[in-house]
Each structure stands twice: as structure tokens, then as C-alpha cells.
Amino acid sequence: xxxxxxxxxxxxxxxxxxxxxxxxxxxxxxxxxxxxxxxxxxxxxxxxxxxxxxxxxxxxxxxxxxxxxxxxxxxxxxxxxxxxxxxxxxxxxxxxxxxxxxxxxxxxxxxxxxxxxxxxxxxxxxxxxxxxxxxxxxxxxxxxxxxxxxxxxxxxxxxxxxxxxxxxxxxxxxxxxxxxxxxxxxxxxxxxxxxxxxxxxxxxxxxxxxxxxxxxxxxxxxxxxxxxxxxxxxxxxxxxxxxxxxxxxxxxxxxxxxxxxxxxxxxxxxxxxxxxxxxxxxxxxxxxxxxxxxxxxxxxxxxxxxxxxxxxxxxxxxxxxxxxxxxxxxxxxxxxxxxxxxxxxxxxxxxxxxxxxxxxxxxxxxxxxxxxxxxxxxxxxxxxxxxxxxxxxxxxxxxxxxxxxxxxxxxxxxxxxxxxxxxxxxxxxxxxxxxxxxxxxxxxxxxxxxxxxxxxxxxxxxxxxxxxxxxxxxxxxxxxxxxxxxxxxxxxxxxxxxxxxxxxxxxxxxxxxxxxxxxxxxxxxxxxxxxxxxxxxxxxxxxxxxxxxxxxxxxxxxxxxxxxxxxxxxxxxxxxxxxxxxxxxxxxxxxxxxxxxxxx
Ligand SMILES: Nc1ncnc2c1ncn2[C@@H]1O[C@H](COP(=O)(O)OP(=O)(O)OP(=O)(O)O)[C@@H](O)[C@H]1O
Numbered sequence: 001x002x003x004x005x006x007x008x009x010x011x012x013x014x015x016x017x018x019x020x021x022x023x024x025x026x027x028x029x030x031x032x033x034x035x036x037x038x039x040x041x042x043x044x045x046x047x048x049x050x051x052x053x054x055x056x057x058x059x060x061x062x063x064x065x066x067x068x069x070x071x072x073x074x075x076x077x078x079x080x081x082x083x084x085x086x087x088x089x090x091x092x093x094x095x096x097x098x099x100x101x102x103x104x105x106x107x108x109x110x111x112x113x114x115x116x117x118x119x120x121x122x123x124x125x126x127x128x129x130x131x132x133x134x135x136x137x138x139x140x141x142x143x144x145x146x147x148x149x150x151x152x153x154x155x156x157x158x159x160x161x162x163x164x165x166x167x168x169x170x171x172x173x174x175x176x177x178x179x180x181x182x183x184x185x186x187x188x189x190x191x192x193x194x195x196x197x198x199x200x201x202x203x204x205x206x207x208x209x210x211x212x213x214x215x216x217x218x219x220x221x222x223x224x225x226x227x228x229x230x231x232x233x234x235x236x237x238x239x240x241x242x243x244x245x246x247x248x249x250x251x252x253x254x255x256x257x258x259x260x261x262x263x264x265x266x267x268x269x270x271x272x273x274x275x276x277x278x279x280x281x282x283x284x285x286x287x288x289x290x291x292x293x294x295x296x297x298x299x300x301x302x303x304x305x306x307x308x309x310x311x312x313x314x315x316x317x318x319x320x321x322x323x324x325x326x327x328x329x330x331x332x333x334x335x336x337x338x339x340x341x342x343x344x345x346x347x348x349x350x351x352x353x354x355x356x357x358x359x360x361x362x363x364x365x366x367x368x369x370x371x372x373x374x375x376x377x378x379x380x381x382x383x384x385x386x387x388x389x390x391x392x393x394x395x396x397x398x399x400x401x402x403x404x405x406x407x408x409x410x411x412x413x414x415x416x417x418x419x420x421x422x423x424x425x426x427x428x429x430x431x432x433x434x435x436x437x438x439x440x441x442x443x444x445x446x447x448x449x450x451x452x453x454x455x456x457x458x459x460x461x462x463x464x465x466x467x468x469x470x471x472x473x474x475x476x477x478x479x480x481x482x483x484x485x486x487x488x489x490x491x492x493x494x495x496x497x498x499x500x501x502x503x504x505x506x507x508x509x510x511x512x513x514x515x516x517x518x519x520x521x522x523x524x525x526x527x528x529x530x531x532x533x534x535x536x537x538x539x540x541x542x543x544x545x546x547x548x549x550x551x552x553x554x555x556x557x558x559x560x561x562x563x564x565x566x567x568x569x570x571x572x573x574x575x576x577x578x579x580x581x582x583x584x585x586x587x588x589x590x591x592x593x594x595x596x597x598x599x600x
Contacts, residue, residue, distance in 0.1 A: 003323035004316065007151045014111045015104045022104060023159055025097040030163035032090040101152075109148045116140055116326070118342060119333035125408040127336035129366065134216040139329050142211040143322040150319035157312045160305055167302045174295055177285060178277065182299060186306055189269045193310055196262040197317045203255045204318035208325060210248045217244065259314055266307035274299070339429075350434040353515055353546065354419050356383040357431075361414035362404055364569075368412070374400040376569045378414070382562075387538070387547040389557035389577075391591065392566035398550045399440065401566065402518055405548070406435050436514035438522040442505035444496075449478060449504060450485040456512045468511040473526075473533035474503035499526045506534065516546045523556060531556060554592055563588065 012019060070078050120136060171179040221228065221237055228237055274296070281287040281295070362378040375397050382388045382405075390398045403409045405416060407423060415422045418431055436456070444452050453465050460468075465485065469475040477500060481487040489495055489504075496504065502522060509517060523531050538547060539559055551557050563580050565573035565588050573586050580588040 001320075003327040004151070004154060004320065006327055007147055007323060008154055010112070010115075011104075011108055011151050011155070014108055018100065018104055019155070022097060022100050023155065025093060025100065026156065026159040027162050029090055029094050029097060030159065031166060032086065032093070105148065105152050108151070109144065112144055112148055112326075113140065116144065116330060116333075119330055119337075122339040122342060123333045123336040124338040124410075125403065126410075127332065129409075131332075132216060134219040135212060136329070137219065138212045138215040139325050141215070143208065143325045146319040146322035147326050150316045150323070153312050154316055157309060157316070160309055160312070164302060164305045164309070167305070171295060171299065171302070174291055175285075175287060178281060178287070178295055181280070182273065182277065182302075185269065185273050186303075189266060190306070190310070193262050193265060196258050196310070197314055199258050200255065200314040200317040201320055203251060203258065205321045206251050207255070207318065208321040210244065210251055214244060214248065217241070255318055259311055262310050262314065263307055266303070266310060270303045270307075273303070351418055351430045351515060353384045353434075356381055356386070356419070356546070357405060357516075358382075358417040358420070359401075359405070359414065360417065362401075362411045362416070363413040364400060364404060364409065364411050366400075373569050375404065375411075378404075378569075378571060380564055380571055380574070382546060382548060384546055385543050386561040387542050387549065387559065389549045389551060389560035389563045390566060391551060391554060391557070391563060391588065393591075394552075396566040397569040398566055399520055400569075402437070402520055402548065402550065406432050406437060406516075406518065408432075431516075434515035435518060436509035436512045436516070437518045438502075438505050438509045438520065440521045440524075442502060442522070444489050444501060444504060446488070446490060448483070448486045448488050449481075452489060452504065453485075453508050453511055456508045460511050464511060465507075468507040469504075471510050471537045472503040472507035473530045473537070474500065474507055478504075499530060502526060503530065503534075514545065516548065517541070518548045520550045521552065522549075524552065535559070554595055565591075 015022075067075055067079060117140065168179065168183070171182070217240065221241075228234060277299070278292070278296070281292045287295075358381040359378050362375055363373060364375040365373050378401065390401060392398055400409070404411050407416070407429070417423070423431060445455065450465065453468065454460060457464075462485075466475055469478055478484060478487070487495075502524075503526070506519075506522060509519075523534055526534065535556060538549075541547060542559070542561075549557055549560065557563060558577055560577055563573075563575060563577055564571050565580070565586075567587060573580055573583070573588050575583075580586060581592055583589055
């Protein structure tokens with residue numbers, strides 16, 4: 001419930017005045033709808049179609065008596081004309097209100113989408129390390145739709161309640177005894193039906209879990225389609241998918257059945273109640289026929305409202321887990337927020353490094369309570385415009401060190417300094433803005449090469465793009481593509497070879513004119529010829545840009561000014577390439593020897 005209130009409040013914040021207009025409109029329409037029928041029966045009686053005495057009925061006689069001033073022959077036409085006007089007015093209001101409804105509902109969905117996406121973008125990298133990506137997709141699609149629909153439904157529920165209260169007021173005016181009796185019966189049915197609400201909530205929990213598994217599974221399967229096809233595990237995946245779909249089907253059918261069961265209870269109760277009601281009115285309370293007709297009219301309109309209230313409430317109860325998922329995600333994003341004002345980021349300043357970057361006493365654990373340190377007491381310096389190579393076995397901590405260097409994750413102990421100054425909050429971003437980072441698993445969008453390049457530097461000219469492609473030894477193959485720069489790459493660049501992908505990503509990194517270029521295994525998929533070309537290009541960059549390279553293939557770092565050897569999260573050796581190769585007892589020369597043996 002707490003979470004439902006949060007989103008009702010958000011809807012109020014988003015829609016403001018429009019929402020109140022809409023709520024009043026909804027109540028008014030229900031009221032007019034009720035009044036039309038409410039007046040028609042006694043009015044027909046008044047003009048002599050029925051023999052009803054309306055003088056004793058409050059409100060009704062007051063409203064329809066002016067009809068008596070109309071000549072008798074014209075009464076029916078005037079009455080029906082008035083009825084048409086009332087309904088037409090109500091239909092017009094309904095149309096306006098439906099349009100306003102649409103605007104508010106879809107606007108609210110857009111508002112939530114942007115709000116959540118913005119929250120995710122503002123969160124730090126550690127947050128993404130802790131969470132499964134497909135869960136974000138799940139929350140932003142299934143759960144968000146359930147939340148926006150049910151928030152709105154909750155507001156409609158309030159207007160239905162209002163309308164119901166007005167109707168009850170009329171009914172009480174007409175007969176306290178009979179109204180009290182109907183209310184007590186209604187309450188008894190509502191109490192009995194509370195089990196349907198509980199059941200809806202637990203079905204909703206399962207709906208959320210199944211939808212989460214569905215999106216998670218789909219994402220994994222489509223990302224791993226090459227593995228599925230090459231290992232021929234299609235049948236196992238189909239079995240998993242079929243079982244999940246069956247559970248989803250059962251879950252939705254169960255919810256539908258719960259709703260129809262509660263509607264059934266209301267329908268049966270309504271028949272029993274009306275019969276009892278008519279019997280008591282005529283046989284016990286001796287209520288006049290015209291009052292009885294009115295009360296029947298009122299309750300025949302009121303009772304469906306009770307069952308609508310029940311159905312809406314079940315729908316909301318079924319969505320409560322979605323409210324919780326959305327609220328939890330927004331809360332977690334807010335707790336992990338590193339960027340306050342997203343719109344400021346692109347215009348932010350870049351660092352002008354004069355001396356270099358330094359790490360002092362850095363410690364880092366992925367699991368804060370655990371004993372495994374990914375980095376332990378790291379002390380190093382990276383001089384400006386030099387080339388530093390970081391080497392070490394798999395799992396030594398190389399990528400973690402890079403993440404700390406560029407401020408993606410914060411060290412548990414120790415600090416990173418730029419030109420001797422600790423990275424204060426905003427300076428951390430100015431450093432990141434000055435870095436071009438090519439990761440082990442570079443990312444290309446399903447768009448043209450041009451769009452992929454421009455995402456890094458929207459202002460770049462055609463000439464600059466070709467220069468960058470030339471640098472990354474990719475100009476030739478791009479020129480040979482039928483559409484050149486406008487060739488579309490496919491999901492994550494799937495239409496290119498691994499080496500071609502790496503070269504495009506490298507070109508994108510260079511196009512940004514970074515102060516610091518970080519290459520994490522960025523040339524691992526290249527053949528010797530293209531790797532040599534990139535080596536030459538990096539050599540030309542030396543002295544103008546600070547370059548940090550992580551490489552398993554040690555031949556690629558021959559020209560590095562400094563080599564840092566990591567093992568178990570610690571720097572165990574440092575020095576120039578030749579110096580470390582000459583130290584025959586050191587780890588570096590052993591790594592070199594091993595690679596020479598492998599490649600011999
Ligand atoms: N997201 C993560 N959550 C938990 N532990 C992690 C995570 N990423 C890395 N680690 C652990 O931290 C340690 C250092 O990992 P890191 O990726 O920095 O090594 P690496 O030297 O870059 O390895 P590789 O050469 O294989 O890429 C490893 O023990 C790894 O298992």
C-alpha cells in the first residue's frame with residue numbers, strides 16, 4: 001500500500017491541475033448518468049404514463065414538478081427532449097474526459113519511463129555490477145505498465161467511491177432501514193470477497209517473478225544465440241521456454257478465474273438481495289410503490305459499482321508487487337546516484353593534465369564484507385603523455401584498476417590523484433570526460449558506422465571521421481563496404497568481424513581526442529598486420545596523449561615507457577620493458593618466456 005501511495009503522489013505531481021479536473025469530471029459524469037435514470041421513472045409517472053405519486057419523494061418532485069406547467073400534449077416531448085439533452089451533455093463531457101484521461105495516462109507512462117531511465121543513468125557503475133541488466137528491462141516494460149495502469153485505476157476507484165457515497169446518501173434519504181440493510185449485506189459480501197483480494201496479491205507476486213524470468217531468459221538466449229546454435233542446445237532452450245510460458249498462462253488464467261469467481265459472488269448476492277429487498281419492502285415495511293421503484297433504480301445502479309470496486313481492487317492488488325519493484329529500483333538508483341544534474345554532464349569541463357595520475361594505497365573489494373581483495377595497496381604513477389602497460393594473469397585485477405583510475409568505482413581505501421590533487425566529486429567526472437576507454441567487450445550500436453562514430457563526438461566532420469578510421473587501420477575496409485560510412489552494423493556490430501569491430505571502436509575512441517586513451521585488450525582480435533599498423537599509430541600518439549594499455553600479448557607493449565605487473569591485486573613489478581625482460585627471476589620475464597614458448 002505504501003508503494004501505491006508513492007505512485008499516486010507521483011501522478012499528482014505529474015498531472016497537477018489536470019488531474020483534479022479529471023477527477024471532478026469523472027464524478028460529475030457518474031452523477032449525471034445516475035440522475036438521468038433516477039429522474040426518468042418518476043417523471044414518466046408525473047406525466048401520467050405510470051400512476052405514481054411523486055409528491056412525497058424528496059428532490060424528485062422538486063425537479064420534475066415544473067413539467068406540470070407545460071401543456072399536457074407537449075409534456076412527453078419536453079421530458080424526452082430534456083432527457084436527450086442530459087444524456088448528450090453527459091456524453092460530451094465523457095468524450096472530453098476520455099481525451100483528458102488518455103493524455104494523463106500516457107503522459108504518466110512517459111514521465112515514469114524517463115524518470116526511471118534517468119535514475120539509471122545517474123547511478124554509478126557499482127550499481128550496475130550488483131544488478132542484472134534484464135531486471136531493468138523487466139521493470140521498465142512490464143512493471144511500469146502495470147504500475148501506471150493501476151495508479152490510474154486507484155484514482156478511478158476513489159471517484160467510484162465518491163459516486164457510490166452520493167448514491168448511498170440519496171438512498172438513505174429515501175429509506176434508512178432498507179439502505180442500512182443493503183449496506184450490511186454489501187459489507188458482508190465485501191468481507192467474504194477479501195479472500196479474492198489476498199489471492200490476487202499472491203498471483204501478482206508470481207506474475208512479477210515469471211515476467212522477470214521471461215525477460216531475463218529471453219535476453220540471455222538472444223545474446224547467446226551463437227552458442228545455442230553452435231552447441232545445438234535449441235531443444236533444451238525450447239523446453240525451458242515452453243515450461244515458463246505454461247506457468248505464465250496458468251498464472252494469468254488463475255487471476256482471470258479469481259476475478260470471475262468474485263463477480264459471480266456479487267451477481268448471486270445481488271439477486272438474493274433484490275428479492276429479499278422487494279419482499280421486505282412490500283410485506284414487512286409496506287413502503288409505497290413509487291419509493292420502492294426509486295430505490296430499486298438506485299440500487300440496480302449502485303450494486304454494479306460495488307462489484308466494479310471489487311474488480312478494480314483485485315486488479316490493484318495484483319499489481320502491488322509491480323509497485324514495489326518500481327519503487328525499490330527508484331530507491332536503489334537514488335542511493336547509487338553519482339550524477340546530480342544529467343543535463344550538465346555533456347557541457348562539463350575536461351582535465352588539462354600537466355603531471356599525471358597517481359594511485360596511493362588503493363584497496364578494493366567487490367564484496368565489501370568478503371575477504372577477497374581485487375586490489376591491495378596499489379601505489380603507482382602514470383606520467384602525462386607517456387605509455388603505460390599493465391600486464392598480469394587473468395583475474396590479477398587489471399580491469400578493476402582501470403575502473404578505479406577513471407573513477408567508475410570508488411576505492412575502499414586510498415585515493416586517485418590528478419596532478420597531485422585528489423579527485424573531488426566533479427573532478428572525477430572531468431577526468432572521465434577526458435578519457436577514451438576501449439573495453440574488452442567493446443560496444444557498437446545497431447546503427448550506421450557514421451552514427452556509431454558520432455555518438456562519441458557529435459561535432460566531428462567527415463574528414464575527422466576518416467582520419468580516425470585511418471588511425472585505427474579501418475579506413476580501407478569501411479571504404480570497401482557498399483554503403484561506406486552509412487553501412488549498418490547490426491546488433492552490437494554483429495555484421496563485422498571481431499577485429500573490424502575492435503578497429504571501429506578504436507576509431508571512435510580516437511575521434512574524441514582524448515587526453516587519456518585506455519585500451520583494455522583492445523587489439524586482441526587483430527591480425528599481426530593490422531596490429532602492427534595500430535602499434536605504429538599509437539607510437540605516433542606517444543608524447544601527445546597519455547596511453548594506458550592492458551595486454552595479454554606482450555609483443556604489443558614493446559614500446560611502453562613503463563610496464564606494471566599485477567598479481568593477485570598487487571603491483572609486483574614495475575619498470576621499462578627491456579629492464580623487466582632482463583630481470584630473469586621476475587614474473588614478467590617468465591610471462592615473456594611462456595608466451596615465446598607458446599608462439600614458437
Ligand atoms: N563484477 C564483479 N563482481 C565480483 N568480482 C569481480 C567482478 N569483476 C571482477 N571480479 C573479481 O576481481 C578480480 C579481478 O578481476 P579483473 O577483471 O580486474 O581481472 P583482470 O586482470 O582484468 O582479468 P582478465 O585479464 O581476465 O580480464 C577477479 O578475482 C575477479 O573474479
